[in-house]
Amino acid sequence: MNHFQLQDGVLHAEEIPLPRLAEEYGTPLFVYSTATLKRHWKVLDRSLAGLKHLVCYAIKANSNLAILRTFAELGSGFDIVSGGELYRVLQAGGKASKVVYSGVGKRDDELAFALEAGVKVLDVESAAELARVSIVARRLGKRAPIALRVNPAVDPKTHPYIATGLKESKFGVSVEDALRLYALAAKDEALEVKGVALHIGSQITEVAPFTEAIARTLGLVKELAKQGIRIGHFDVGGGLGIQYHDEEPPHPDAYGAAVKKALARFDGEVLLEPGRVLVGNAGVLVTRVLYTKRNGRRNFVVVDAAMTDLVRPAFYGAHHEIEPVVPVEDGEEVVADVVGPVCESSDFLGKKRRLPALEPGDLLCVRSAGAYGFAMSSNYNTRARAAEVLVDGDEAFLARRRETLADLVRGESATPRARRFTKAAVRVKSRASRGRRNA
Numbered sequence: 157m158n159h160f161q162l163q164d165g166v167l168h169a170e171e172i173p174l175p176r177l178a179e180e181y182g183t184p185l186f187v188y189s190t191a192t193l194k195r196h197w198k199v200l201d202r203s204l205a206g207l208k209h210l211v212c213y214a215i216k217a218n219s220n221l222a223i224l225r226t227f228a229e230l231g232s233g234f235d236i237v238s239g240g241e242l243y244r245v246l247q248a249g250g251k252a253s254k255v256v257y258s259g260v261g262k263r264d265d266e267l268a269f270a271l272e273a274g275v276k277v278l279d280v281e282s283a284a285e286l287a288r289v290s291i292v293a294r295r296l297g298k299r300a301p302i303a304l305r306v307n308p309a310v311d312p313k314t315h316p317y318i319a320t321g322l323k324e325s326k327f328g329v330s331v332e333d334a335l336r337l338y339a340l341a342a343k344d345e346a347l348e349v350k351g352v353a354l355h356i357g358s359q360i361t362e363v364a365p366f367t368e369a370i371a372r373t374l375g376l377v378k379e380l381a382k383q384g385i386r387i388g389h390f391d392v393g394g395g396l397g398i399q400y401h402d403e404e405p406p407h408p409d410a411y412g413a414a415v416k417k418a419l420a421r422f423d424g425e426v427l428l429e430p431g432r433v434l435v436g437n438a439g440v441l442v443t444r445v446l447y448t449k450r451n452g453r454r455n456f457v458v459v460d461a462a463m464t465d466l467v468r469p470a471f472y473g474a475h476h477e478i479e480p481v482v483p484v485e486d487g488e489e490v491v492a493d494v495v496g497p498v499c500e501s502s503d504f505l506g507k508k509r510r511l512p513a514l515e516p517g518d519l520l521c522v523r524s525a526g527a528y529g530f531a532m533s534s535n536y537n538t539r540a541r542a543a544e545v546l547v548d549g550d551e552a553f554l555a556r557r558r559e560t561l562a563d564l565v566r567g568e569s570a571t572p573r574a575r576r577f578t579k580a581a582v583r584v585k586s587r588a589s590r591g592r593r594n595a
């Protein structure tokens with residue numbers, strides 16, 4: 157369920173007609189629905205009722221401050237993958253004590269920032285990272301709360317670019333390595349073992365891969381208990397899929413029930429890291445038709461949104477529903493590719509779509525654009541990034557203004573102020589000393 161519906165023949169965001177928002181804020185425009193965001197969060201939260209748990213929104217799906225604030229007000233935790241994301245959570249009023257920090261490549265400065273801020277846990281993804289966390293924590297005189305991200309080697313049956321729990325993916329550590337690393341961590345004064353974490357992939361449309369991954373990891377938790385290492389929380393990760401087109405993902409209730417059942421014997425806190433399922437269908441991208449054209453037998457609708465705004469079709473061959481904001485009844489229809497202005501043939505939002513005969517100025521609504529939409533946008537072709545608006549009932553608020561021409565060159569310099577660098581300044585480490593550091 158979402159709050160982008162037809163009312164009096166016009167698509168609305170909650171109580172506001174999309175053409176009004178396009179007029180006021182311009183296009184391309186991301187529009188988010190507060191009611192949908194809140195509803196999705198609460199449904200997922202309730203699905204684990206009776207279990208000690210924390211829903212940690214994975215902010216990389218959509219990290220706009222207004223969205224983070226909306227979830228923070230509901231008591232949400234957050235899953236982050238960079239120091240930049242931690243900064244965002246804090247800016248939005250989120251609590252560091254509810255932040256889970258994941259990712260295979262955390263830098264020293266990011267680790268230090270997270271430890272100083274007091275995050276709930278660092279999800280460590282390799283032996284080398286565990287050693288690094290210990291060093292940074294020691295340097296700060298802190299004890300680092302850690303969990304190991306285990307790679308349970310299950311196939312989530314999703315797009316290969318978003319499968320993260322396969323045996324040979326770059327994420328996490330194997331169950332065998334985890335046993336060894338937990339033993340090391342338990343003996344390290346600078347580390348405090350808090351829990352275990354998983355995240356097997358994204359846009360998963362079946363329950364089985366989740367429960368299988370949980371079952372495999374529970375084996376590890378039991379083994380650790382035998383060795384006197386207590387796992388206080390079990391983080392099942394994110395990855396629940398949504399309906400873009402004809403997918404039939406499990407309802408969050410069914411997913412929650414399955415997680416609950418799989419973890420019935422686990423004595424501790426359960427963490428979830430949902431991203432897409434909370435925000436995906438809570439946002440749309442509104443775009444205006446610039447031109448229509450025909451090349452050979454193919455029709456094109458050229459719109460003002462591009463792969464720079466929504467890269468998922470170009471990147472994953474993803475499908476997003478595209479519909480006119482003001483549908484025409486019984487009109488003539490065409491089959492057309494909906495494409496953007498960027499100089500790449502992969503710059504399309506939809507291919508072979510059945511649409512009414514459109515004219516320049518008409519508005520189209522690209523659905524399910526709330527997750528990995530704006531968050532993955534770029535300035536390629538020196539295009540300004542779109543504005544983002546958050547709607548709540550009959551009120552709207554500009555959550556991010558459209559970028560200006562000045563924004564597009566900020567930080568650049570055309571007048572050279574060269575510095576001279578001498579070759580002597582480079583310190584070349586010997587192989588032997590490099591070996592020591594990584595040991």
Ligand SMILES: *Cc1c(COP(=O)(O)O)cnc(C)c1O
Pocket residue numbers: 214216217235237258259355357358359393394395396429430431432433
């Ligand atoms: C991306 C990510 C998530 C969220 O994934 P969704 O498919 O959007 O739910 C959760 N946890 C981690 C570690 C991630 O990297």
